[in-house]
Amino acid sequence: DVQLxxxxxEVKKPGxxxxxxxxxxxYKFSKYWIAWVRQMPGKxxxxxxxxxxxxxxxxxxxxxxxxxxxxxxxxINIAYLQYNxxxxxxxxxxxxxxxxxxEIVSPLDHWGQGTLVTVSS
Amino acid sequence: xxxxxxxxxxxxxxxxxxxxSCAGSSSNIGASFxxxxxxxxxxxxxxxxxxxxxxxxxxxxxxxxxxxxxxxASLAITGLxxxxxxDYYCQSYDSSLSFSKVFGTGTKVTVL
Numbered sequence: 001d002v003q004l005x006x007x008x009x010e011v012k013k014p015g016x017x018x019x020x021x022x023x024x025x026x027y028k029f030s031k032y033w034i035a036w037v038r039q040m041p042g043k044x045x046x047x048x049x050x051x052x053x054x055x056x057x058x059x060x061x062x063x064x065x066x067x068x069x070x071x072x073x074x075x076i077n078i079a080y081l082q083y084n085x086x087x088x089x090x091x092x093x094x095x096x097x098x099x100x101x102x103e104i105v106s107p108l109d110h111w112g113q114g115t116l117v118t119v120s121s
Numbered sequence: 122x123x124x125x126x127x128x129x130x131x132x133x134x135x136x137x138x139x140x141x142s143c144a145g146s147s148s149n150i151g152a153s154f155x156x157x158x159x160x161x162x163x164x165x166x167x168x169x170x171x172x173x174x175x176x177x178x179x180x181x182x183x184x185x186x187x188x189x190x191x192x193x194a195s196l197a198i199t200g201l202x203x204x205x206x207x208d209y210y211c212q213s214y215d216s217s218l219s220f221s222k223v224f225g226t227g228t229k230v231t232v233l
Contacts, residue, residue: 044227108212109169109178
């Protein structure tokens with residue numbers, strides 16, 4: 001079975017950095033795009049960007065370009081989302097999700113359980 | 122700021138039918154990009170409900186159906202059940218945003 005397992009909840013202070021992970025299993029990790037989706041408290045879904053683990057090609061949503069870094073290590077089937085300097089407005093649940101097809105224009109058919117990130121002084 | 126607009130909420134009695142609209146524009150749904158729908162039960166990750174406008178993944182009941190016309194799409198739920206109470210999101214792509222994935226604003230379905 002396809003599974004995406006994310007790292008655990010994080011509590012950070014403003015200005016700190018963050019790196020959360022998403023480990024894929026049950027499929028050829030390098031062949032499917034991984035998307036990252038933010039959900040702020042009580043709000044809707046926002047696509048942040050996607051990465052193709054095979055060659056680490058990335059596409060960022062314009063609001064998140066320059067704010068976050070996506071990376072992947074296909075040797076251990078893990079994708080990462082990184083913030084260099086957090087602010088309180090980065091408090092959210094972050095989901096990773098796999099593209100159903102081996103292309104960027106594809107629905108997201110498997111989702112991680114989500115990682116809650118709380119940024120507070 | 123989402124470019125796909127959904128009604129904030131809809132409610133109906135069990136057994137009835139509800140429809141959720143997803144209004145886009147000529148740079149997304151109207152540009153012939155597919156529309157997908159996700160269901161998010163409270164406290165859980167989203168789940169793919171409809172893909173490619175009107176296709177159901179394995180395991181999704183046929184009470185759920187999708188359609189698309191012009192720059193809009195709709196999700197219909199017939200025979201509404203208590204377990205359908207959730208948030209629903211449409212998703213497409215936008216050519217004015219470097220073909221970014223875009224989500225709708227989300228609709229809360231309440232079963233009365």
